[in-house]
Structures are given as structure tokens and as C-alpha cells.
Amino acid sequence: MITKLIEKIKQKKAPVCVGLDPMPSFIPEHIKIQSYDEFGAGLKGAAQAVLRFNKEIIDNIYDLIPAVKPQAAMYEQLGPEGMKVYAETIEYCHKKGLIVIGDVKRGDIGSTCEAYATGHIGEIEIGSMTYSGFDTDMITVNPYTGSDGIIPFLNACNKYDKGIFVLVKTSNPSSGEFQDIEAGGRALYEHVGKKVAEWGSLSMDGYYSNVGAVVGATFPEVIKKLRKLMPYTYFLVPGYGAQGAGAAELKYCFNDDGLGAIINSSRGIIAAYKSEKYKNKFSSREFAEASRLAVSDMIKDISSAAGRGD
Amino acid sequence: MITKLIEKIKQKKAPVCVGLDPMPSFIPEHIKIQSYDEFGAGLKGAAQAVLRFNKEIIDNIYDLIPAVKPQAAMYEQLGPEGMKVYAETIEYCHKKGLIVIGDVKRGDIGSTCEAYATGHIGEIEIGSMTYSGFDTDMITVNPYTGSDGIIPFLNACNKYDKGIFVLVKTSNPSSGEFQDIEAGGRALYEHVGKKVAEWGSLSMDGYYSNVGAVVGATFPEVIKKLRKLMPYTYFLVPGYGAQGAGAAELKYCFNDDGLGAIINSSRGIIAAYKSEKYKNKFSSREFAEASRLAVSDMIKDISSAAGRGD
Numbered sequence: 026m027i028t029k030l031i032e033k034i035k036q037k038k039a040p041v042c043v044g045l046d047p048m049p050s051f052i053p054e055h056i057k058i059q060s061y062d063e064f065g066a067g068l069k070g071a072a073q074a075v076l077r078f079n080k081e082i083i084d085n086i087y088d089l090i091p092a093v094k095p096q097a098a099m100y101e102q103l104g105p106e107g108m109k110v111y112a113e114t115i116e117y118c119h120k121k122g123l124i125v126i127g128d129v130k131r132g133d134i135g136s137t138c139e140a141y142a143t144g145h146i147g148e149i150e151i152g153s154m155t156y157s158g159f160d161t162d163m164i165t166v167n168p169y170t171g172s173d174g175i176i177p178f179l180n181a182c183n184k185y186d187k188g189i190f191v192l193v194k195t196s197n198p199s200s201g202e203f204q205d206i207e208a209g210g211r212a213l214y215e216h217v218g219k220k221v222a223e224w225g226s227l228s229m230d231g232y233y234s235n236v237g238a239v240v241g242a243t244f245p246e247v248i249k250k251l252r253k254l255m256p257y258t259y260f261l262v263p264g265y266g267a268q269g270a271g272a273a274e275l276k277y278c279f280n281d282d283g284l285g286a287i288i289n290s291s292r293g294i295i296a297a298y299k300s301e302k303y304k305n306k307f308s309s310r311e312f313a314e315a316s317r318l319a320v321s322d323m324i325k326d327i328s329s330a331a332g333r334g335d
Numbered sequence: 336m337i338t339k340l341i342e343k344i345k346q347k348k349a350p351v352c353v354g355l356d357p358m359p360s361f362i363p364e365h366i367k368i369q370s371y372d373e374f375g376a377g378l379k380g381a382a383q384a385v386l387r388f389n390k391e392i393i394d395n396i397y398d399l400i401p402a403v404k405p406q407a408a409m410y411e412q413l414g415p416e417g418m419k420v421y422a423e424t425i426e427y428c429h430k431k432g433l434i435v436i437g438d439v440k441r442g443d444i445g446s447t448c449e450a451y452a453t454g455h456i457g458e459i460e461i462g463s464m465t466y467s468g469f470d471t472d473m474i475t476v477n478p479y480t481g482s483d484g485i486i487p488f489l490n491a492c493n494k495y496d497k498g499i500f501v502l503v504k505t506s507n508p509s510s511g512e513f514q515d516i517e518a519g520g521r522a523l524y525e526h527v528g529k530k531v532a533e534w535g536s537l538s539m540d541g542y543y544s545n546v547g548a549v550v551g552a553t554f555p556e557v558i559k560k561l562r563k564l565m566p567y568t569y570f571l572v573p574g575y576g577a578q579g580a581g582a583a584e585l586k587y588c589f590n591d592d593g594l595g596a597i598i599n600s601s602r603g604i605i606a607a608y609k610s611e612k613y614k615n616k617f618s619s620r621e622f623a624e625a626s627r628l629a630v631s632d633m634i635k636d637i638s639s640a641a642g643r644g645d
Contacts, residue, residue, distance in 0.1 A: 066462035102454035104468030144412035152376035158414030171512030202481030
């Protein structure tokens with residue numbers, strides 16, 4: 026799978042991923058009103074508003090980017106109707122040729138982990154047929170339970186040509202509380218990083234592995250260390266834009282081949298029409314055009330960090 | 336919320352939770368056939384089979400136990416139809432007076448974490464009304480991102496009188512890979528445990544806190560240490576039965592008041608009809624009666640561990 030992602034990144038000349046995290050406050054009133062009129066002002070109406078919002082943004086940006094990252098939490102908060110729209114968003118993105126990274130941060134053990142793998146990057150047998158619950162290409166996973174919590178995902182990667190990104194160092198201020206704890210001269214995130222590289226060796230796909238890592242853009246020194254520790258691991262990098270990191274912080278994410286990382290922005294793109302930078306140029310009805318301009322600007326900004334990658 | 340759980344535990348004289356983890360292989364053929372006939376042999380048919388299976392088990396055990404713990408992964412693997420059945424299972428359990436612990440092991444940061452809290456133990460405003468996506472009373476959460484990943488859940492606990500169980504030491508063989516890493520003379524799970532106790536002090540509900548901990552039954556020495564480190568923290572204890580731990584391992588989970596822990600069994604109860612112990616006594620059509628006997632046997636076994644608690 027990582028080869029497919031890399032091909033798309035090269036084709037679009039954009040190591041960029043757009044986070045589809047439709048918080049209710051991001052969705053313009055006219056979409057809400059229209060959706061509530063049709064489906065009622067309840068969970069279904071709210072979920073359908075999300076779907077319309079997503080589709081209009083995707084229609085306006087799909088040609089510029091290789092991948093999107095829908096954030097499961099934003100759909101889950103709308104209950105089963107929200108999960109239906111999560112699945113429909115994935116399907117719509119696939120129709121537009123995008124790689125879909127489900128930001129689910131799942132993690133458990135044994136057969137439970139297998140069930141998550143089945144639901145998000147695998148297939149389930151029912152009668153004589155197989156079905157996909159949520160048909161994402163890659164997902165984010167949590168390493169806290171150790172190998173028992175990763176191997177089932179790894180097996181699904183190999184069986185179905187899919188990928189995962191394991192949380193190594195997250196972008197939030199308190200990420201250090203546990204991730205920076207030092208043991209044997211190394212921080213926990215380094216111990217996790219080393220394991221991710223090991224797991225990754227069991228699902229190589231060309232130069233890089235299908236097992237990637239989530240590494241926050243907000244800690245450049247950490248990125249430097251991890252880039253060295255795990256040369257064959259693709260980084261999914263949150264924290265650009267709204268969370269404060271810019272292109273300067275990002276240069277260490279990339280290998281000398283200009284590859285090795287995909288930078289995510291969520292609210293910076295999908296809520297661009299509300300931001301200081303773009304709000305005077307676009308009305309709330311032009312939210313998707315604002316997203317397109319924000320994507321273009323982001324790609325220009327990131328390209329300088331990625332260096333000689335093509 | 337923890338007071339409500341404790342009252343139910345005392346009322347049923349059973350510090351026991353039944354895990355509703357309906358793996359496809361647990362569901363008897365006659366239920367599958369009936370459900371596929373009615374809803375088709377696809378994701379909907381499979382999900383409806385799960386719902387029937389759950390309901391028949393709940394009907395047969397609800398009077399014996401205080402709480403159930405549906406495992407989200409088992410529903411998620413059936414896509415949106417599965418999540419609908421997850422919500423319906425929660426609703427059905429509530430009608431039977433059970434406390435419902437959603438085993439979702441969610442964890443993220445900031446506004447994303449808020450969305451998970453909203454979806455599982457909170458409410459979302461739509462128009463002039465509020466709605467619950469998945470109306471669980473308590474959920475399991477993952478601590479890897481630190482306080483930023485816990486505070487939003489904590490706020491929901493306080494606002495809606497709900498509870499969480501934070502993963503501290505999981506029951507699986509590889510849990511030590513990261514959780515046992517030693518830093519400053521203490522294992523990571525102790526660092527996490529200490530933090531859980533701190534977070535817990537922000538949501539006290541009587542003697543105990545609404546912030547509990549997941550502590551695997553498979554490591555008695557660890558339980559001893561954690562019980563001392565976090566006296567006001569309720570433990571949700573997986574690993575009993577199918578994962579190998581018995582009553583002897585469990586005695587350290589409980590405080591001198593006979594409280595402080597709720598022991599979970601999943602497949603040992605819901606797939607009892609397939610186990611060595613019960614399979615000769617029950618046919619697959621009597622799966623729910625087998626579950627009832629397994630619950631009774633488990634309560635007897637656990638009571639000896641809980642000591643003088645009533």
C-alpha cells in the first residue's frame with residue numbers, strides 16, 4: 026500500500042493529506058438548514074450535513090492531493106448515522122481516486138484487535154461472500170498494548186495490501202507525560218519507534234514499509250531522532266498549521282529522496298473560510314473554494330520542506 | 336457514576352461484568368440462518384444476528400449482574416450496520432437496568448477527544464435539542480497521549496455523571512513491551528497509574544472516583560502494587576477465565592471493603608455453550624442458558640476473592 030501512496034504523492038507533487046474532521050462548528054449554516062429541512066434536525070440531519078460538507082470540499086480539492094484522513098471521532102459523535110456517513114465519505118473519496126487514511130487510533134489485544142483490523146482494513150466472511158465494514162486503505166493505531174495489539178493489523182496489511190500508522194510521538198502539549206519518559210537512556214517514543222521499525226520489517230513494500238508512524242510536527246528535535254531511527258518508516262505528520270508548526274519544522278520529516286512523510290492539515294483546510302487568512306476572501310457559501318486555495322498554499326509551503334523530492 | 340455501579344454490585348452481590356464480544360464464531364447457526372433469511376446474508380443480516388444473540392443472553396443473565404461491557408470492535412467489523420446494533424444493544428441493556436461499559440479504548444487529543452467523549456458518554460447539540468450518539472455509562476480509554484487525551488473525558492464524566500476506565504496494565508502477554516519499561520525506578524504502568532489517581536481526584540463520587548483503571552487479572556504482583564498506589568480507583572479487570580486467571584489471582588484487586596474492582600468475563604460467558612466445561616450440558620440452541628450457568632459459577636468463584644464485601 027505504501028507504494029501506492031508514494032505514487033500518488035509523486036503524481037500530485039504533494040506530500041499532503043487533508044484531514045476530514047468535520048466539527049459541527051465548521052459546517053456553514055446554509056448546509057445545516059438544508060439538511061435539517063430534508064432529514065430533520067437530529068442525528069441524521071446533522072450527519073447528512075457532514076456528508077454534503079465533505080463532498081463539496083472533496084470535489085474542490087481531490088485533483089490536488091494524494092490522500093485524505095477522515096477523523097472517526099467526528100463521525101462517531103453522531104452515533105450510527107455518523108458512522109454511516111463515515112463509510113460513505115470513504116466510498117466517495119475512493120471514487121475520486123484518493124487514498125483514505127482512517128484516523129481511528131484503534132488498539133486492543135488478540136481477537137479484538139483482529140476485529141478492528143477486519144472492520145477497517147480487512148474483510149469479513151458472511152455466508153459465501155466477503156464484505157468490508159469501513160473500507161479504508163490505511164488507519165492509525167495505538168501501540169500501548171505492544172505487539173499483541175499490532176500484529177493483527179500487520180497481518181491485515183499483508184493479506185489485503187493495506188497500511189497502518191502507529192502513534193509514536195503525538196503533536197499535543199502533554200504528549201511528553203508518558204511518551205518522553207526515559208528508560209535506558211532512551212525516551213519511550215524511541216522504544217516505540219524502534220518497535221515500529223521492527224514490525225515494519227515484516228511488511229515491506231519497496232523501500233518503505235506498510236507500517237508507518239504518527240510523528241507530530243510540533244517537536245522538530247524528536248522528528249530528527251526518529252527519522253534516523255526508522256529510515257524505512259513513512260511518517261504521518263499532524264500538527265501543521267492550526268497546531269502551530271510550519272514548513273521549517275517539517276524538513277526533518279523527509280529523507281534525502283524527498284520522501285518519507287505525508288503532512289496532514291485538517292481545520293487549516295476544511296475550515297479555511299473561517300480563518301484569519303482567508304475569511305475576507307470567501308463567504309461561508311464559498312467554503313470549498315477557500316479549502317482549495319488553502320490546499321494550494323499548503324502544497325507550496327510544504328514543497329520547500331520536502332526539498333528535492335519530486 | 337461509580338456510586339451507581341457500586342450500588343448495583345452490592346445489590347446483585349456480584350462484582351462481575353459480562354463482556355458482550357459477539358465474535359461471528361460464537362453465534363449459533365440457527366440464529367444466523369434466521370437472520371440471513373430475514374435481512375440477507377450480508378452485513379445487515381450478520382449484525383441483526385448479533386443483536387438477537389445479545390438479547391437472548393441478556394434476557395437470561397440481566398438479573399444476576401450489575402454491568403455489561405460490549406466490545407466495540409466486534410460491532411465495528413460489521414460496518415455501520417454493526418454500529419447500529421452496538422447502539423441498540425446499549426439501549427436494550429439499559430432497559431434491563433444494566434450499567435453499560437463501552438469497551439472502545441478510544442484516545443486522541445484536544446477537540447478530537449472531546450468528540451469521542453461527546454459520542455460515547457456525552458451529548459451533542461443539534462438545533463435546540465441534545466442527542467447521544469452511543470449512550471454508554473462508562474467507557475475504556477487509552478492514556479498514550481497524556482492529560483490532553485483524558486481531560487475531555489473527565490469533563491464529560493463531571494458534566495453527565497459518567498465514568499471512564501483508563502488502560503494501565505493490560506492482560507495480554509506482550510503488555511510488558513512498553514507498559515513495564517522502567518524509568519526512575521518505576522514501571523510505565525506505575526507512572527500511568529499515578530496519573531490516573533491524579534486525574535481521578537478531579538472526579539470523585541463518594542469514596543471512589545469516576546476515573547477507573549483497566550488492570551489485567553493475569554499479573555497478580557502488578558495488581559498488588561497498583562491497588563496500593565491508587566486506593567480510590569476502581570479497577571476493571573479483564574483476563575479472568577478464558578485468558579487464564581482465576582479467583583486466586585483476583586484477591587489483590589479488592590480493597591478491604593470488598594469493593595474496588597469489577598471482574599470481566601467475555602467468551603467464558605457468552606460462548607459458554609462451546610466450552611469444555613458446559614458443552615455437554617447445553618445444545619447450541621440453549622446457548623443463553625449456558626451463559627446463565629456460567630455467570631452463576633463465576634459469581635461464586637469471584638465472591639471468595641472479594642472477601643468480606645457484600
